[in-house]
Amino acid sequence: MADGFQLQGRHGKSRVRVSRVWRRPAAAGGDIFVEWNVAISVVSDCLPSYISDDNSAIVATDSIKNTVYVKAKECTEVVSMEEFAVILGRHFTSVYPQVSEATVTIVERPWERVVVDGEPHSHGFKAGVEKHTTEVIVKKSGSLLINSGIQGYSLLKTTQSGFEGFVRDRYTLLPDTRERMVATEVTAWWRYPFEHVSQLPSKPFCFTQRYQDVKKVLAETFFGPPDVGVFSPSVQNTLYLMAKEVLSRYPDISSVQLRMPNLHFLPVNLSSKENPGLVKFADDVYLPTDEPHGTIEATVSRAISKL
Template sequence: MAIVLGPNQFGKAEVRLVRIDRSRTVHHITDLNVSTALRGDFDDAHLLGDNSHILTTDAQKNTVYAFAREYGTGQIEDFALRLGRHFVGSFPWIHGARVEIEQFAWERIVVDGSPHDHAFSQPGGERRTTVVTVDGPSVSVVSGLAGLVVLKSTGSEFHGFPRDRYTTLAETTDRILATEVTAQWRYVTTDLDFGPLFGRVRDALVTTFAQVHSLALQQTLYRMGEAALTAVEQVAEIRISMPNKHHFLVDLSPFGLDNPDIVYQVPDRPYGLIEATVLRDDAPTASDRPQARPDTTSAP
C-alpha cells in the first residue's frame, strides 16, 4: 500500500471587500465576501515543500482587491468569471479556479421620506428587544434593538486625537463610518403604546446616524441618544453600544493602481467598541433602573 496525495486546492477564503461608487452625489455600495481556490499541479508543494507552483493566497487576495478597482465589481457572476479566468490563465500549471462570492444587501436609510444619498442600513439581522423586571411593586420596561447595521460612505471625520508613541492612525476628514447598533432604553412608566414608541425611537436613532456629520463615533452615539430622548419623552435613558466596523482603504500602489476612496478591506475584528448611556439629568435613579452588573473585582 502506498500513501498518495488526493484532490487538493488552496486559496484565500472570505476576502471582505466594500466598493463605493462615488462618481455621483448618490453613492452606491457593493459589499462582498469573496473566496478563491485554485486547482492544478501542486503536488510538489505538498510532497516536497517546493512552492514554485504556488500562486500565494496573498496574491489571490490582492487580485480580488485590484480587480475591484481596475474593472469594478459589477454583477458578482461577472466578477467571479473575471477572477476565475484570470487565475486559470496566469500559470500553465493552474488548471482550475473556484470563486465563490456572497453579496450583502444594503438599503438606503430613508430620511423625511427620501432615500439618503450616502447612508445605508442592512436588512435582516435586526431584532427588537425588551426586558421587563417585576420586583414587588416596582415594574420596569427596558426596550431596545440589536443588530441594526448602518453605514455612511461619507460625512464622517476623525482627527484631533493625541499622538503617543504607539499612535499610528492617520487623521482623516472623510472616512466610512459603519456600526451595528445595540440600544436599550428605559421607559418611565408601563402604561404605554409600545409599538409606535419603538418606531419613533428607532427612527430617531437611524435618521440621526444618517444626518449627523460625524466627528467621532462617540459624538454620533451621543447625538443618536439625544435624538431618541427628544423624540419620546417617556424614555428616561438610553444605553447605546456601537462597534466601529472599520473600513480600511486598500493600498493598491504596489500594483500600479490608485485607490481614491473606492476599494476597502473590511476585517471583522478587532473593532473599536463605543458605549455610553444618554439620560435626562432629572431621570429618576430609582430601583427600577437597569441593574449594573455586580462588580466581581471588589471585596464583598
C-alpha cells in the same frame, strides 16, 4: 442563611420559543404575527430544595415554560412583547407566594409584512434583520422596570465622517482624516419611566410603535438629510446626538444606552516593483473587517432621572 453560608438563588426557563397570530380581515390590515424567544427567571424562597431533599416550594421550570403558552393563548387582543412580559411577571409574583421577583427577557424575531404589487399582503411575512428586545422585572410589591431595545441594527454611510485631533503618542499610527466611511451595528437599550405596575397607562401604551419610532430617530440622526447628510467628527459624537434626539422627542423614555462598534473599512493600496500603482486608493476600494473593531458605548439620561 444555610448551614452558616449565605445562599441566593433563582431559576427559570430560557429559549422558550412562542409564535402568536391574531387574525384580522384584510380590510383591517391583515393578520398580526409575532415570534418571541422568552426567558424567565424567578427569585423564589425555596431554600429547603438546595440544602435538603425538600422540593415542595419549587415552581418547576417545565411549568414556567407551559405558562408562556397559556398566557399567549389568553391574549386574545394584540399585545406588545413588553405587555406580554409584564403579564408573565405579574403572574409569577402574584400566583406563587414564594416568588418575590420575576425577570422576563424577550427577543423578537423580526417578521415584516410582505408588499406585493405595492400593496401590503394580508397574511404574508418575510424575515427582517434587526431584533426588538425587552427585559422586564416585576417584584411582588408591584415595583416595575421596563427596558426595551434593538440588536443588530446595521448602519453605514460612505462619506461625511472623519476622525482627527485625537491623542498622538509613540504608539499612534492612525492618520487624521476628514473623509472616511463609518459603519456600526447598533445595540440600543432604553428605559421607560413606569416604576410600579399601577403607573402603567389604563389605555394601552404602544410599546411596539415606540420601538419603531426610536429605530427611525436613531437612523435619521446617524445619516442626516438624504441629500447632504451630516458630518460625524467621531462615533462618540454621533452616538451622543442619537441618544439625545431620542430623549428630546420622547418624554416617556428616561434613558438611552447605545453600544456602537466601529466596523472598519480599510483603504486598499496594492503595489509591486513592476506595478507600483496596481491599486491606488482614492476613497473607492476598501477591505471590510470587524476584527478587531473599536467599541464605543455610553448611557444618556435626563438630569432628573433616578438612574
